[in-house]
Amino acid sequence: MAERFEIFNLNMKAGDTLKIKGKISEDADNFSINLGSSSSDLAFHFNPRFNESVIVCNSKCSKAWQSEHRDHHLCFSKGSSVKFTIEMREDKFQVKLPDGHEVEFPNRHSYSKISYMSVKGGFRVTSFKLD
């Protein structure tokens, strides 16, 4: 997956909510939104896959992927504009999908601050907001 963009010095803390808006490309196989401290250490990898019709979530420690979570609720489609809300808590990440469905993923490595974010694959970010 091509690196769409990367953000450094994000300074997202437990209790903060990140709102991301963007457009899924017509030919997207999948895309991912990644939050952590660097590309090698991710607290939360959020990866909708259109070819498998699944949302895969995972974390990464020193470049090694951990065990996957799979959620078969894929409520958006290629070519559409979507908005995600990712809330960071001390114990988990909670993503609100466009239809209101929520995906949760534990904050396995007890991150208290997220400084890095990247977006890969067929998703073009049009805005992000940190509250």
Added chain:
Amino acid sequence: MEQGLVVTQLDIQPGECIKVKGKILSDAKGFAVNVGKDSSNLMLHFNPRFDCHGDVNTIVCNSKEDGAWGEEDRKADFPFQHGDKIEICISFNELEATVKLPEVEFQFPNRLGMEKIEYLAVEGDFKVKAIKFH
């Protein structure tokens, strides 16, 4: 100035706009918004100074090529106040970059002839709240 939010691998084309929303800290000495190719090659360094480097209430604009600063350009207007929530809109074409604020806009020549913006960085006493690309 302390390095703030950095966004890389952007693909902003002429005529498109980057909107940066945020808050100027109540004790701000200065802040800067940089756009360009990378940290060493900037189309525009937009640097409002409340009180730093010997400047008071002055906007200093500059470019950077291969790590070397160009010639500074100082603007007469200073439409910023401590604690303000502001929205800065940056766009460009082959000739110049434009910074739009609610009541005033500034131009700065596109000295390096950049054809896209790939890098955005915020420095100093400004807390970014949201960024939009369109």
